[in-house]
Amino acid sequence: MINLEAVKFDEKGLVPAIVQDASTKEVLTLAYMNGESLVKTVETRETWFWSRSRGELWHKGATSGNTQRVVEMRYDCDQDAVLVLVEPNGPACHKGEETCFHEVVLSGEPGASAKGTTAILSRLESVIASRAVDKPAGSYTTYLFEEGVDKILKKVGEEAAEVIIAAKNRDRGELTWEVADLFFHVMVLLREQDVSLDEVLTVLEERHAKKPSDEQEK
Known part of the structure; x- marks a missing residue:
């Protein structure tokens, strides 16, 4: 279990949360959590974030139904970023894509990996x-x-x-x-x-x- 008291929030009281598919290991999205959304995520086992644009809590999938069941949570070695491993119930991106990172900027050569x-x-x-x-x-x-x-x-x-x-x-x-x-x-x-x-x-x-x-x- 993640030690909530050890998480280091920035000057705005936020910590970046990287959401990753627990099965495929694909990164689904990058969002932000404050203390309240972090606690609600742990308590409900579903992802909650803080919307910087709207200035409010939001429960992923509350309107779309594309919730994310939390399998595991970790923080990095500096304790200023959180990794959330989830089982997604539908696309992560509001555009209907499985991951928010669907725009390719640079790709490797075929067969390179x-x-x-x-x-x-x-x-x-x-x-x-x-x-x-x-x-x-x-x-x-x-x-x-x-x-x-x-x-x-x-x-x-x-x-x-x-x-x-x-x-x-x-x-x-x-x-x-x-x-x-x-x-x-x-x-x-x-x-x-x-x-x-x-x-x-x-x-x-x-x-x-x-x-x-x-x-x-x-």
Whole structure:
């Protein structure tokens, strides 16, 4: 539990609060807390902030329904910034984006970071999870969850077949497109079965860590 008395507020009685998705580790937003909003966040286990523009407390999701359930809170080594790990119930940004940090200023070269590959999968997992809970009308993901596991399995099979056809035809563009579709539907299936992406990645890491002599053909 965070020691509230140890938090150092600035001259305006505020402390910056970095909100991060507890599952994907993606930074969702940067806001500010005063003493009261910090206490309410701890007591309610949902994020409360201080609006510098309106000069009042605000409860994230009070009007939009996009609340954030607090999983853990930390402060930095100087105790003048707070990290809030949450399970978001919908987009963090008022523009409807999953994170407020959706405007790209500078991006790395393709393939420059392996973390970037897993980051997009984690972000996709987060979006699928929110669709499973919110079930927004008109969403294809909502449609899959409402149809149930048989429909999802059918789509996984169809996309796998499309991957095979594209590969046999040596169609690079079609292959990448179909593999992306397969990844998406497999991740929907994982969510339906309550299996996390981390569990799958852990299995891959464990296999990779094995010595060559320990490897088995699959």
